[in-house]
Amino acid sequence: MQFGVFSVSDLTVDPTTGRAPSEAERIKAIVTIATKAEEVGLDVFALGEHHNPPFVSSSPTTTLAHIAARTTRLQLSTATTLITTNDPVRIAEDYAMLQHLADGRVDLMLGRGNTGPVYPWFGQDIRNGIELAVENYALLHRLWREDVVDWQGRFRTPLQSFTSTPRPLDGVPPFVWHGSIRSPQIAEQAAYYGDGFFHNNIFWNIEHTARMVELYRERFEHYGHGRADQAIVGLGGQVYMHKDSQQAVREFRPFFDVAPVYGHGPSLEEFTEATPLTVGSPQQVIDRYASMREHVGDYQRQLFLIDHAGLPLKTVLDQLDILGEDVVPVLRKEMAIGRPAHVPDAPTHASLVAAAGGGRDATVYAEGDDVTGASPEASRAEEVVTP
Amino acid sequence: MTFRVAVVTAGLREPSSTRMLADRLAEATVSAGAARGEQVEIEVVDLRTIAGALTSALMSGVQSPEVSAATTAVTTADAVIAVTPIFSGSYNGLFKTFFDLVDDGALAGTPVLLGATAGTPRHSLAIDHALRPLFAYLRALVVPTGVFAATDDFGQVGSRPADDVAPLDQRVERAGAELVDILLARGRKQVKDEFADFTSFDELLGQG
Numbered sequence: 001m002q003f004g005v006f007s008v009s010d011l012t013v014d015p016t017t018g019r020a021p022s023e024a025e026r027i028k029a030i031v032t033i034a035t036k037a038e039e040v041g042l043d044v045f046a047l048g049e050h051h052n053p054p055f056v057s058s059s060p061t062t063t064l065a066h067i068a069a070r071t072t073r074l075q076l077s078t079a080t081t082l083i084t085t086n087d088p089v090r091i092a093e094d095y096a097m098l099q100h101l102a103d104g105r106v107d108l109m110l111g112r113g114n115t116g117p118v119y120p121w122f123g124q125d126i127r128n129g130i131e132l133a134v135e136n137y138a139l140l141h142r143l144w145r146e147d148v149v150d151w152q153g154r155f156r157t158p159l160q161s162f163t164s165t166p167r168p169l170d171g172v173p174p175f176v177w178h179g180s181i182r183s184p185q186i187a188e189q190a191a192y193y194g195d196g197f198f199h200n201n202i203f204w205n206i207e208h209t210a211r212m213v214e215l216y217r218e219r220f221e222h223y224g225h226g227r228a229d230q231a232i233v234g235l236g237g238q239v240y241m242h243k244d245s246q247q248a249v250r251e252f253r254p255f256f257d258v259a260p261v262y263g264h265g266p267s268l269e270e271f272t273e274a275t276p277l278t279v280g281s282p283q284q285v286i287d288r289y290a291s292m293r294e295h296v297g298d299y300q301r302q303l304f305l306i307d308h309a310g311l312p313l314k315t316v317l318d319q320l321d322i323l324g325e326d327v328v329p330v331l332r333k334e335m336a337i338g339r340p341a342h343v344p345d346a347p348t349h350a351s352l353v354a355a356a357g358g359g360r361d362a363t364v365y366a367e368g369d370d371v372t373g374a375s376p377e378a379s380r381a382e383e384v385v386t387p
Numbered sequence: 388m389t390f391r392v393a394v395v396t397a398g399l400r401e402p403s404s405t406r407m408l409a410d411r412l413a414e415a416t417v418s419a420g421a422a423r424g425e426q427v428e429i430e431v432v433d434l435r436t437i438a439g440a441l442t443s444a445l446m447s448g449v450q451s452p453e454v455s456a457a458t459t460a461v462t463t464a465d466a467v468i469a470v471t472p473i474f475s476g477s478y479n480g481l482f483k484t485f486f487d488l489v490d491d492g493a494l495a496g497t498p499v500l501l502g503a504t505a506g507t508p509r510h511s512l513a514i515d516h517a518l519r520p521l522f523a524y525l526r527a528l529v530v531p532t533g534v535f536a537a538t539d540d541f542g543q544v545g546s547r548p549a550d551d552v553a554p555l556d557q558r559v560e561r562a563g564a565e566l567v568d569i570l571l572a573r574g575r576k577q578v579k580d581e582f583a584d585f586t587s588f589d590e591l592l593g594q595g
Binding site: 134138182183184187188191192205211214215223261264266270271273274 | 440442443444445446447448449450451455581582583584585586587588589591592
């Protein structure tokens with residue numbers, strides 16, 4: 001079972017001081033949070049991708065590569081990578097590059113985004129959201145598995161004799177999670193490919209989450225990737241902790257009350273009842289999250305949102321200390337109790353290499369150069385045709 | 388056959404003339420059903436009791452259990468009776484807030500009987516210029532007779548001497564009978580399972 005944190009990279013005014021961090025401060029804070037996550041013993045750091053204020057993370061692979069260089073064990077992921085508006089060719093290239101630099105400590109979570117205008121800004125139509133996710137991922141999947149791709153689709157320029165470089169590290173593509181809250185089609189997509197399914201349930205009740213996960217598990221088995229309880233499931237979560245639970249509520253309430261998205265709406269008490277948000281003692285967080293598997297089955301990845309709504313860096317680092325010292329070690333033990341041996345852990349590069357029967361150097365060498373014009377495809381042919 | 392009819396009322400006071408009209412429309416529907424040998428069960432969704440939670444749901448996207456129960460009652464019912472007070476020339480904000488929280492398409496093809504109340508008969512066309520467009524957007528099957536009740540209407544039985552408008556009790560009865568006619572023609576509502584709303588990838592990628 002993997003535990004980690006995810007950041008949406010919002011630049012929000014701290015309501016207790018009236019001050020918002022600069023972009024420079026926030027970007028550095030994200031790096032500090034990620035390295036701290038490793039230091040306190042968490043497994044995963046995932047970073048969002050956005051293309052509008054108040055978010056700073058437009059280019060997650062740049063940030064994640066930097067974090068990779070400053071960590072040794074931490075699994076790096078995204079929350080989410082926009083499969084709808086990014087060119088799948090660039091996703092293939094960028095994340096393969098990151099995978100090499102991070103020695104394989106990379107996976108991705110694909111999503112469709114939550115900001116409507118991102119579609120037109122990137123030349124797409126939001127009404128095609130699902131179709132884009134389907135077609136773009138079908139291409140991305142091939143680009144990482146076939147050295148030379150000929151391809152034609154509805155949304156992007158056709159490809160002839162295209163090789164995405166670098167090839168995946170050890171010939172094994174990064175593991176992919178598909179994130180969706182309400183679209184059964186995306187659960188179906190994750191199941192079809194035998195990929196992971198991440199339900200970011202921070203705005204949903206557990207009953208809805210359970211139904212979506214159940215659908216994914218059912219279809220995972222239908223497509224022959226294993227038993228339903230062997231499907232790879234991740235959940236979102238949101239916590240704020242203090243050893244005195246009343247103090248936790250007192251400290252978090254001013255941030256909650258004016259937070260982007262849910263601020264000025266439900267009360268903290270209503271929201272914690274309806275969603276996984278837990279504000280209280282470490283034990284309360286343990287109790288709440290240890291019960292998640294009663295709803296969705298034994299699962300593989302639990303990510304917490306802890307750095308949004310203007311919470312200052314120091315507070316976030318304190319929260320990471322509590323997570324690492326008091327919460328996650330206990331949750332690891334709780335989640336292991338009664339977990340069947342045939343339920344797998346979340347795939348890592350090492351496990352994927354092992355499953356592939358070992359790693360191989362997947363480098364594709366071009367015969368000749370720009371002048372001779374020989375293609376990678378030609379380099380693979382028995383006889384290289386030269387002009 | 389037993390039909391389930393959800394009654395949405397957006398009256399703000401207790402007691403409420405809007406609730407009163409809603410109850411009369413519900414009774415008329417039950418009687419019209421009985422006259423045709425059909426049973427009609429009524430479930431009332433009184434929006435004033437969940438007004439705060441509706442606003443929270445709008446703000447956060449998270450539906451509390453009571454909001455979720457209300458939207459589910461309305462979207463799974465075989466027919467809906469929707470009644471609102473007329474404020475500033477239109478349905479009130481509470482009424483619109485609720486229907487803003489109903490999923491797109493969830494009322495498509497659902498028979499809906501509309502009612503409205505106001506202090507004076509001057510607002511009597513509000514059903515036609517404000518409520519009907521809203522339910523046209525929702526692609527509901529709106530009953531031809533909408534029932535508007537001004538305060539005065541609650542004091543009228545039989546025909547008015549001054550004009551030839553049918554009195555409230557007759558209009559209510561006619562509307563209930565029309566709703567039952569449409570309900571019988573449509574049968575029980577087939578509720579779409581949101582978790583089954585996908586195309587299999589075998590089919591989608593042309594391999595099935």
